[in-house]
Amino acid sequence: MTQFFSSTLLLWHRQNPIDHAWKKDVLPYNIWVSEIILQQTRVAQGTPYYIKFIKNYPTVLALSKTTEKKLFSIWEGLGYYRRASNMLKGAKYIVETYNGKFPKTYKEIIEIPGVGPYTAAAISSFAYNLPHAVVDGNVNRVISRWHDIDEDLTKQKGKKQIQTIAQRLLEESKEPSLFNQAIMDFGANQCKPVPICEDCMFNKKCKAFLLNKVGVLPRKKQKKAKKKRYFHSFLFTNHLGNIAIQKRTAKDIWQGLYQLPMIETKSIQSIKSIEIKNHFSLGIEPNILKTQKFSQILSHQIIQFVFYNIPLTKEHEIKNKSWTFTSKSKIKNYGFPKTLTSYISNNYILDECH
Numbered sequence: 001m002t003q004f005f006s007s008t009l010l011l012w013h014r015q016n017p018i019d020h021a022w023k024k025d026v027l028p029y030n031i032w033v034s035e036i037i038l039q040q041t042r043v044a045q046g047t048p049y050y051i052k053f054i055k056n057y058p059t060v061l062a063l064s065k066t067t068e069k070k071l072f073s074i075w076e077g078l079g080y081y082r083r084a085s086n087m088l089k090g091a092k093y094i095v096e097t098y099n100g101k102f103p104k105t106y107k108e109i110i111e112i113p114g115v116g117p118y119t120a121a122a123i124s125s126f127a128y129n130l131p132h133a134v135v136d137g138n139v140n141r142v143i144s145r146w147h148d149i150d151e152d153l154t155k156q157k158g159k160k161q162i163q164t165i166a167q168r169l170l171e172e173s174k175e176p177s178l179f180n181q182a183i184m185d186f187g188a189n190q191c192k193p194v195p196i197c198e199d200c201m202f203n204k205k206c207k208a209f210l211l212n213k214v215g216v217l218p219r220k221k222q223k224k225a226k227k228k229r230y231f232h233s234f235l236f237t238n239h240l241g242n243i244a245i246q247k248r249t250a251k252d253i254w255q256g257l258y259q260l261p262m263i264e265t266k267s268i269q270s271i272k273s274i275e276i277k278n279h280f281s282l283g284i285e286p287n288i289l290k291t292q293k294f295s296q297i298l299s300h301q302i303i304q305f306v307f308y309n310i311p312l313t314k315e316h317e318i319k320n321k322s323w324t325f326t327s328k329s330k331i332k333n334y335g336f337p338k339t340l341t342s343y344i345s346n347n348y349i350l351d352e353c354h
């Protein structure tokens with residue numbers, strides 16, 4: 001059965017070639033970049049970022065020399081910024097440990113900061129054709145359906161079962177790189193969440209199809225409800241026309257990115273100008289020109305933003321040392337969460353055009 005699966009999968013792959021921007025690049029560095037970008041991002045959204053990333057940082061050495069601030073501005077809009085800061089750590093590690101040359105064994109690759117079993121398997125197989133099976137969401141779906149794996153795939157037992165089967169199938173194929181690409185493409189294009197079973201090459205032997213379990217596999221436990229958070233963000237403009245920003249340093253979402261000065265509350269209720277004066281020690285009450293609400297949905301949280309446009313006059317006291325005042329021409333040098341970028345762009349950078 002395994003041999004049938006592997007050979008049929010490779011046949012499907014030959015008949016259904018899928019063009020990825022990075023497929024031409026079998027350099028381990030390029031594969032590393034593409035795999036990290038695609039970890040939490042759809043291919044269509046990730047491709048322009050991959051192209052921009054490689055243009056700015058064509059080698060490990062070039063990446064190792066950048067700053068987190070510059071890297072975050074290139075990464076802006078992709079989310080999960082920890083991926084980018086781990087890549088910077090990883091590049092520095094490769095330069096220090098291997099003199100900038102990408103390591104060639106799975107054991108060495110998995111030691112790179114931020115590289116887990118999935119990325120190590122992808123780099124080892126795609127760059128060096130080493131026999132390590134990749135297991136992502138697509139592979140989970142294909143194998144759990146093909147083999148009728150009823151385990152919860154978020155738990156260790158289920159993960160181990162899939163990994164073992166994937167590894168066995170890959171070794172059977174004798175084509176590690178092709179097999180990994182084929183099974184991921186097959187999961188993304190044929191055995192999709194709503195699969196195309198009617199014209200699938202496996203439908204005479206696929207257990208989920210024969211047992212009528214396609215709709216219930218892979219098993220996953222119910223997701224927890226997303227936590228709601230309320231961020232009141234203040235677009236403070238000083239008498240020179242510059243705005244106040246500050247770095248998010250706490251161990252929380254968007255750590256390392258920049259934001260407008262803010263107050264987090266337990267409810268959406270607007271904050272009054274007297275509270276703004278007291279919270280930021282402004283000396284006198286500020287004048288709120290306008291407020292606007294936006295939501296940003298993350299994987300585990302929903303952030304409800306309330307924005308306040310506030311001009312600061314010379315009479316206001318500005319003691320906060322964590323603030324930086326920046327001008328329109330310099331703002332692009334800072335990375336912000338997506339909703340802040342669009343708010344700042346529409347309410348500060350473009351305000352002269354309105």
Ligand code: SF4
Pocket residue numbers: 142145146190191192195196197200201202203206207208209214
């Ligand atoms: S028959 Fe359907 S569920 Fe089975 S492998 Fe093919 S597409 Fe996936």
